[in-house]
Structures are given as C-alpha cells and as structure tokens.
Amino acid sequence: MPHKILIIDDEDDIREVAALSLESVAGWEVVTANSGAQGLARALEHQPDAILLDVMMPGMDGPTTFRELRKNPATAKIPVLLLTAKVQSSDQRRFADLGVESVLFKPFDPMTLADQISGVLGWK
Amino acid sequence: MGDPSEEIAVAGDSQPARSVQSGVLILWSVLAILALILAAGAVALRLLAGPRFDGLLMLAACLSALLLALRIPGWKPAAQQLAQPPQAETLQEIPDSSGPALVAVEQIATLPQEADLREPQEHGRAEELYRQQQTLLDAVADGICGVDRHGLISFANPAVARLLGAPAASVTGKQVHDLLHGNAPANRRCGEECALRRAVNRRAATTGEDNIFRVDGSLFAAEYSLTPILEQGRFSGSVLSFRDISQRNALDRLKDEFISTVSHELRTPLTSIRGALGLLSSGILGEINEKGANLLRIALTNSDRLVRLINDILDLERIQSGREPLTFHSIELSDIVKQAIGDMLPMADAAGVQLLHDTNKVQIDADPDRLLQVLTNLLSNAVKFSTPNSTVSIMLRAGVSGVTLSVIDHGRGIPADKLEAVFGRFQQVDASDSRQKGGSGLGLAICRTIVLQHSGRIWAERNPIRGSTFRVFLPYHPVPLEMPAAVPDNEPGSGTVVLAGASAEARLRIAAPLVRHGYRVIETVDVEQTLAAAHNGVEAILLDTSLDGMNGWEILPLLRRLDPEARTPVVLLSVENPQSSSGLPGAKPPGVAGWVARPLNEDALLRELTRVLCGPGEKARILIVEDDRDLATVIGGVFSRETIAVELAFTLDEALEKCFNFRPHLLVLDIGLPDGDGFNVVDWLRQHESLARLPLVVYSGRDLSTAERRMLTLGPTHFLAKAKVQPQQLEALVLTMLRSSRQMEEEVAEAPISKS
Numbered sequence: 001m002p003h004k005i006l007i008i009d010d011e012d013d014i015r016e017v018a019a020l021s022l023e024s025v026a027g028w029e030v031v032t033a034n035s036g037a038q039g040l041a042r043a044l045e046h047q048p049d050a051i052l053l054d055v056m057m058p059g060m061d062g063p064t065t066f067r068e069l070r071k072n073p074a075t076a077k078i079p080v081l082l083l084t085a086k087v088q089s090s091d092q093r094r095f096a097d098l099g100v101e102s103v104l105f106k107p108f109d110p111m112t113l114a115d116q117i118s119g120v121l122g123w124k
Numbered sequence: 125m126g127d128p129s130e131e132i133a134v135a136g137d138s139q140p141a142r143s144v145q146s147g148v149l150i151l152w153s154v155l156a157i158l159a160l161i162l163a164a165g166a167v168a169l170r171l172l173a174g175p176r177f178d179g180l181l182m183l184a185a186c187l188s189a190l191l192l193a194l195r196i197p198g199w200k201p202a203a204q205q206l207a208q209p210p211q212a213e214t215l216q217e218i219p220d221s222s223g224p225a226l227v228a229v230e231q232i233a234t235l236p237q238e239a240d241l242r243e244p245q246e247h248g249r250a251e252e253l254y255r256q257q258q259t260l261l262d263a264v265a266d267g268i269c270g271v272d273r274h275g276l277i278s279f280a281n282p283a284v285a286r287l288l289g290a291p292a293a294s295v296t297g298k299q300v301h302d303l304l305h306g307n308a309p310a311n312r313r314c315g316e317e318c319a320l321r322r323a324v325n326r327r328a329a330t331t332g333e334d335n336i337f338r339v340d341g342s343l344f345a346a347e348y349s350l351t352p353i354l355e356q357g358r359f360s361g362s363v364l365s366f367r368d369i370s371q372r373n374a375l376d377r378l379k380d381e382f383i384s385t386v387s388h389e390l391r392t393p394l395t396s397i398r399g400a401l402g403l404l405s406s407g408i409l410g411e412i413n414e415k416g417a418n419l420l421r422i423a424l425t426n427s428d429r430l431v432r433l434i435n436d437i438l439d440l441e442r443i444q445s446g447r448e449p450l451t452f453h454s455i456e457l458s459d460i461v462k463q464a465i466g467d468m469l470p471m472a473d474a475a476g477v478q479l480l481h482d483t484n485k486v487q488i489d490a491d492p493d494r495l496l497q498v499l500t501n502l503l504s505n506a507v508k509f510s511t512p513n514s515t516v517s518i519m520l521r522a523g524v525s526g527v528t529l530s531v532i533d534h535g536r537g538i539p540a541d542k543l544e545a546v547f548g549r550f551q552q553v554d555a556s557d558s559r560q561k562g563g564s565g566l567g568l569a570i571c572r573t574i575v576l577q578h579s580g581r582i583w584a585e586r587n588p589i590r591g592s593t594f595r596v597f598l599p600y601h602p603v604p605l606e607m608p609a610a611v612p613d614n615e616p617g618s619g620t621v622v623l624a625g626a627s628a629e630a631r632l633r634i635a636a637p638l639v640r641h642g643y644r645v646i647e648t649v650d651v652e653q654t655l656a657a658a659h660n661g662v663e664a665i666l667l668d669t670s671l672d673g674m675n676g677w678e679i680l681p682l683l684r685r686l687d688p689e690a691r692t693p694v695v696l697l698s699v700e701n702p703q704s705s706s707g708l709p710g711a712k713p714p715g716v717a718g719w720v721a722r723p724l725n726e727d728a729l730l731r732e733l734t735r736v737l738c739g740p741g742e743k744a745r746i747l748i749v750e751d752d753r754d755l756a757t758v759i760g761g762v763f764s765r766e767t768i769a770v771e772l773a774f775t776l777d778e779a780l781e782k783c784f785n786f787r788p789h790l791l792v793l794d795i796g797l798p799d800g801d802g803f804n805v806v807d808w809l810r811q812h813e814s815l816a817r818l819p820l821v822v823y824s825g826r827d828l829s830t831a832e833r834r835m836l837t838l839g840p841t842h843f844l845a846k847a848k849v850q851p852q853q854l855e856a857l858v859l860t861m862l863r864s865s866r867q868m869e870e871e872v873a874e875a876p877i878s879k880s
Contacts (some may be wrong), residue, residue: 011392017399024408056388086389087435088384088442106391107398107431111406 003123004029006096007054008039008065009054009083012018017110018052018083026114036060040068043075053100055091057082063098070099079121126292138308256779259758266367271300273326273361287368300324300364304348320348327352327359336366345370351839383438390434397427409607418489435507436566440549443494443573450491450577452602457495457527461518464499476512479503484520486527488600495598498582502531502594509535509592526580526599534591545582547572571596578602620644622665665694700847744768747788749779750804750823759792790819795828795836806836 033039035044055062069075084107104121261281270279285292323330336346348366405420506516519530575582579602635645648654750756760770773779820841
C-alpha cells in the first residue's frame with residue numbers, strides 16, 4: 001500500500017516538482033494544497049500518512065497551520081515535516097520549539113526526497 | 125565685594141583685572157591669617173583673663189568663620205577646571221572642601237603665584253582654547269560628562285541633558301550610575317551585577333553597551349565609554365561619554381532581516397529549478413538523448429553550485445558580522461574529527477579516496493559546530509583534489525599552548541605563490557577545473573574566519589613529494605576576539621605614529637596627547653621593536669635620542685636602510701637642539717624631519733608632527749564651506765597653524781570663487797548652503813579638470829544615500845555627519861587626506877601634463 005502524502009505550499013512549481021518526485025521516484029500517492037486553509041481541509045478529507053508543510057505562506061503560515069492541525073483531533077496525529085527555505089539557525093530554533101517531526105531544506109534533491117521522509121518517519 | 129572664589133574661577137581674564145584679582149587674593153589671605161591670629165589671641169585671653177573677653181572672642185570667631193566660609197568652598201573653580209578634560213595633565217590641586225582652615229590658607233597663598241607666572245599671551249590663548257572647546261563640546265551629539273574622584277558628575281555637555289530628557293542643571297552633582305540607571309521603573313531596576321555599576325566602581329577604562337533610562341523612565345540602547353583621568357599617577361576623576369545606538373541597532377536588525385529574506389527568496393525559485401532538473405536528468409521520466417542528457421547535467425551542476433554559493437555567502441556574512449556568536453565548550457577534538465570523517469565518507473567513497481585519522485586525543489575550548497564546519501570543508505577540498513586510490517589523513521599534534529591539526533592530501537597541490545591567496549574570497553587555485561569540482565570559492569575564507577574567532581591560525585603548505593597540507597592551530601583556551609573577526613584591512617595613513625624609547629613618564633606626556641588628537645600610537649622600547657614597527661602605514665616615528673643600548677643617532681641609519689626613500693618622517697625628541705649636538709650649524713641632521721625640545725610642550729609636539737606630516741614646501745590649503753559662521757570659525761580654528769592656510773566660504777558664490785582663486789588642496793563642505801547646496805559646488809568642481817579630483821570632506825546634517833554620495837564624490841571623499849564627529853577625528857582625517865593627496869600630487873606631477 002503506497003504512502004499518501006499531503007504537500008502544502010503556496011508555490012505552484014514547488015508543489016508540482018515535489019509531487020512528481022514522490023510519485024515517480026517512490027511511487028507514492030500525493031495530494032496538494034496551495035494554502036494553510038486549503039491544507040487543513042485536505043488533511044481532514046484525505047487523512048494522509050504524512051504532511052509536507054511549507055513555512056512562508058501568505059495568510060496562514062506554516063507554524064500557524066501546524067498548530068491548527070494539532071488542535072483538531074482528526075488531524076492531530078498526522079506527522080508533519082516542514083519543507084522550508086528558511087535555513088538560518090535562528091529559524092531552526094524556532095521550528096524546534098514547534099514540535100514538528102523534522103525540518104527538510106529547500107532546495108531538495110528530488111531523487112532522495114522520499115528517502116529523507118522515510119528515514120525521518122521510520123518507514124521502510 | 126564679590127565672592128572671591130568666583131573671581132578666581134574665571135580663567136583668562138585680561139591683565140588689569142587679574143592683578144586686581146591677585147591683590148584681592150592677597151588681601152583676603154592676609155585677613156584670614158589675621159583672623160586666625162585674632163581668634164587664637166582671643167581664646168588665649170579668654171583662658172587667661174576670664175569672661176571679660178567673651179565679646180572679643182565672639183567677634184574674632186565670627187570674623188574667622190566669615191572669611192573662611194567665603195574661601196573654603198572651592199568647588200566652583202574646581203568644577204570648572206574639571207570641565208576642561210583635555211587639559212587634565214595640567215589640573216591644579218583642587219582644594220579639598222573638608223580640609224582644615226590652615227590648608228585652605230595655604231592654597232589661597234599658592235593660587236596667586238601660579239596665576240602670576242603665566243604670560244599674558246598664553247592666558248589669552250588659554251581662554252581662546254577654552255571657548256573653542258566649549259563650542260565643540262556643545263556641538264557634539266554624544267553625551268560627555270566629567271566625573272570627579274568621588275563618582276559625582278562635575279560637568280556635562282548639553283547633549284547629556286538632551287539625551288536624558290532632563291533639565292540641564294539637574295545633571296551635575298549626581299552619581300554616575302544614578303544618572304544613567306536611576307530612573308529605571310521598578311520592574312527594570314538593575315542589581316549588583318549591573319555592568320555599568322561595576323565599571324564605575326572599578327575606575328578602569330571601560331567601554332560597553334547598556335540601556336540608559338531617561339528621566340521619564342523610558343530607555344534607549346546606548347554605547348558608553350568611561351576613561352579615568354590620572355594626575356601624576358593618581359586617580360582624580362573620569363570622563364564618561366555615551367551615545368544613543370538605537371538607530372544602529374535598528375539598522376543591524378534590518379540587515380539581519382534582509383539577509384534572511386534574501387536567503388529565502390533566492391532559494392525558492394532554485395528549489396523548482398533543482399527539482400525539475402534533477403528529475404529530468406535522472407531519466408525517470410523518460411529517455412533523453414545523449415546531447416540532451418549532457419545539457420541537463422550542466423544545468424544541474426550549476427544550479428547546485430548556485431545553492432552552495434548562496435549558502436556560503438550567507439554563512440560568511442553571518443559569521444563575520446558576529447550575529448551568530450560562537451559558543452565555546454570544552455570538547456574532545458578527536459570526536460569532531462571522527463564526525464567530520466563520517467559525514468564525508470559517502471563523498472570520499474564515491475571518489476575512491478580513503479580517509480585516515482590518528483588516535484591522539486586533545487581537549488580544547490571551541491565551538492563544536494563551527495569546528496565541524498571547518499573540518500568538513502578541509503576534508504571536502506582534500507577529497508576533491510585527490511586522485512582515486514589515494515588517502516587523505518587528519519593528524520593531531522598537541523603543543524604547549526594549543527593543538528595543531530593537519531589535513532594531508534596527495535593531490536595536485538597548490539602553487540607556492542598561491543598558498544596564502546587560497547584563503548581569500550572567491551579564490552580558486554586553478555579556475556577552470558576547480559569550477560568543475562563545484563567549489564564556491566568561499567570555503568577557505570569561512571574556515572579562516574572561524575579559526576580566527578578561535579584565536580587560532582590556519583595556513584597551507586606544499587608537501588615535499590605531492591599534495592598539500594592544511595594546518596590549523598587552535599589554542600587550548602582561546603581569548604574571545606572582538607567582532608568582527610575578519611582580518612582587518614590595513615589602512616595606510618590612518619594616523620599611526622611609532623613612539624620609540626620613551627620613559628613611562630614621557631610616554632604619558634607624549635602618547636596621551638597624541639592619542640587624544642586622534643593619532644594611533646605604537647610604543648616600542650628598544651631598537652628591534654622600533655625597526656619592526658616602522659613598516660608601511662606608519663605616518664611618523666618619534667624617536668627618543670637615548671634608546672636602551674643604542675643612541676638614537678645610531679638608529680637613524682638603520683631606519684633609513686629600511687626606508688631608503690625617507691617616506692616616513694622621523695621626529696627626534698631631544699634635550700637640546702640637535703643641530704648643536706651634531707655640530708652642523710644651521711642644517712638639520714640628515715634623515716631627521718623635525719625635532720621637539722624637552723621639556724615637552726604638547727602644542728610644540730603636535731605642531732611639529734603636523735608640519736612634518738603635511739609635507740615640505742608650501743603650506744597646505746584648506747577651504748571650509750559652511751554657512752554657520754560660528755561653526756566655520758571653530759572648524760577653521762582646529763586647523764589653523766603655521767603649516768596650514770585656512771579660508772572660509774559662507775555661501776555658494778564665495779565657495780566657487782575661492783575654489784578658483786585660493787586653489788585649496790582639500791575642501792570641507794557643508795551640504796546645506798543658503799543659496800544652493802553642496803551638490804552644486806561639487807558639480808561645478810567636476811567640470812574643471814584641475815579641481816575634479818579634489819579631496820573632499822563632506823559634512824552634512826543628515827545621512828546621505830548611496831546615490832547622493834556618488835554625486836558628491838570627486839577625488840578621495842569622506843562623509844561625516846555633522847555633530848556626530850569628534851573634532852579630533854575631523855582633524856586627523858583631514859591631515860591624513862592632505863598627506864595622501866600630497867603624495868598623489870607628487871606621483872601625478874611625474875606623469876606628462878596636458879594642461880597646466
């Protein structure tokens with residue numbers, strides 16, 4: 001049974017490339033959302049195995065979306081990985097306090113993205 | 125009759141008034157002594173002759189009390205004398221207000237003597253200097269306070285009251301710490317560990333940053349500097365200066381935000397590029413023909429390179445700016461080595477390179493993450509430049525003061541003339557194939573910055589047979605460096621002088637006034653040090669004629685050998701006119717640019733130094749363009765001496781006319797003139813070939829944008845914010861520019877001239 005991943009990012013191109021990467025390299029099923037709000041709805045509806053969450057988004061940003069996901073018991077258990085271009089250590093400290101599973105950096109290697117996610121979540 | 129203490133306090137009165145003063149002083153002294161004698165007599169009479177003389181006793185007591193009460197409080201003149209910090213060396217003994225009557229009488233007796241000894245001209249000049257200093261102190265934007273030996277503010281310039289939002293009169297008499305932190309609201313009060321409090325108590329020279337609280341309880345971030353004043357070795361007070369750095373802090377925060385934003389903005393599109401290229405290149409989406417695959421590979425490699433470059437630039441900027449301070453722990457260096465090797469293993473395996481390390485264990489204080497970054501970088505370079513089936517080794521050697529770490533490869537090696545250059549930014553040994561290796565050119569620059577921040581050293585060596593060895597020396601206990609820790613630029617002509625062979629007392633008399641006037645002083649105690657210090661960038665050498673073990677005269681030829689073109693002037697500090705001791709009447713001894721006789725006069729020293737620095741021959745000409753007449757006169761006064769001719773221009777028309785007729789060597793320009801502005805002057809100057817490269821000091825009331833600065837630049841141009849610059853800075857800057865422009869003129873004069 002292939003894993004189902006929800007990708008939440010406001011950048012169309014990044015969504016497309018990341019989705020293509022997970023689908024063609026790992027054969028996973030991918031659902032996408034272009035905002036925090038849409039991400040909440042899609043998470044509720046599709047119940048993915050993991051969520052890849054961008055940090056800098058207009059409206060509801062990554063951390064806020066994450067907190068909302070945790071507030072709702074229906075989505076609270078889904079593991080969340082941040083996928084972000086904010087790589088400075090001051091940012092890292094902020095993220096660590098959030099309670100996400102891990103932080104992956106942009107740009108990423110499309111050939112190993114799925115491996116990275118599996119590694120963090122302990123999937124085979 | 126007025127309060128005699130007030131009359132005495134006014135320095136620099138004209139001669140007739142002063143002799144009246146002296147007369148008054150003597151009169152009072154006599155009266156005071158008489159009163160004491162009377163009092164003593166009355167007491168004796170009372171004791172011997174009984175109550176009949178009570179009246180007399182009372183009268184004598186009242187008279188003495190009256191006289192002494194008028195004389196003892198010497199605090200007013202004392203405070204005013206403290207208000208002239210640059211003349212701290214010549215402070216007179218301040219009458220101690222709690223001393224016994226006899227002491228006060230003694231001091232009354234001594235004061236007239238000193239006043240009488242002064243020449244009238246010197247007194248007039250002292251008054252002039254005093255007024256100039258007052259004007260300058262009033263104009264300066266930093267708060268400057270004189271603090272007495274008890275820690276009380278004895279003097280404060282107008283900026284202090286302004287910065288604190290306090291009425292001017294309320295500042296003096298307060299305790300320093302109370303002034304700055306006293307108005308903190310209850311929840312922000314500082315305790316025993318307050319750095320400012322400790323600095324004040326320690327009486328040592330300190331600078332620091334702290335919050336300062338205004339009278340209304342609001343605060344601002346400030347940078348302060350506390351300098352003790354020593355009078356003949358005894359602490360007699362300090363000078364406190366502070367400035368509001370909220371704007372600077374705000375700018376720093378803006379810069380950080382900018383860096384963060386830029387980093388993010390650059391990475392976002394790169395993510396799509398990298399992702400798309402990676403997928404295409406892998407062939408997973410379909411076969412691509414050979415040419416197409418090659419192109420994709422090129423695109424992919426370069427986008428990777430771009431990512432690394434962005435990372436490195438931000439890294440370097442972040443580290444160098446000190447925004448990410450190192451956190452030092454006691455670490456086991458071999459652990460870091462093993463971790464670095466572990467991280468590099470995949471890359472090394474792919475390249476067919478074996479990574480080796482020794483078993484030495486060394487403990488040092490260091491920032492483990494940063495050191496890991498250095499090691500990873502060095503290993504990465506070593507592997508990149510190694511051939512397959514070769515080895516890269518890391519060795520540790522513990523020394524006396526620290527450990528030397530070596531990364532040894534057997535690759536292509538670095539040419540001997542590039543061993544230092546590789547540590548520069550964007551330096552690659554061999555541009556063409558290094559680029560293939562994907563380097564950003566910043567890795568070693570980053571390594572060096574980190575190593576420097578550990579008080580260490582990093583350098584490269586060629587191996588005897590083949591390859592390179594990069595060595596890093598790290599002290600066991602690094603002394604934290606001041607940020608920024610990048611290798612400082614060598615500023616030639618920044619007003620550095622070497623002071624050779626002065627005794628401790630002479631150093632105080634010579635070095636201290638020089639430093640106050642903005643010169644940087646390198647002190648040397650023997651011949652070797654002097655020769656070592658006399659390198660490029662030193663403006664002048666002040667040479668005592670008797671340096672340990674060697675006569676100053678013997679040093680001269682050695683200096684000349686180092687500096688055959690006599691670019692660095694030598695000024696002899698001597699007991700008598702060197703002409704007489706060298707036996708040559710009239711002529712200056714060869715190799716000596718100037719001399720100053722002992723006992724040293726601060727003004728003579730500075731005059732001589734300036735004369736020597738401003739070059740031989742004609743006077744230097746400065747044109748000051750400033751519409752505030754008072755300020756213009758003051759600035760002009762700072763520079764007027766026999767070697768410099770100063771002209772003032774108050775309007776644009778005057779400025780233009782004088783530029784043409786007076787032909788200044790340097791222009792001090794105020795941006796806002798009444799009938800036009802500084803921009804017009806500069807434009808006009810630019811159109812005239814002979815004036816188009818004029819050195820400029822632009823003095824403006826507001827900060828100028830980069831575009832505006834570009835429009836205002838002719839030749840070497842410096843920008844100063846009005847009232848934010850210390851007079852010594854202005855002076856030192858202008859003198860430096862004059863000297864540099866003289867050198868340039870000489871060089872230009874040798875080139876063929878097209879127009880006179």
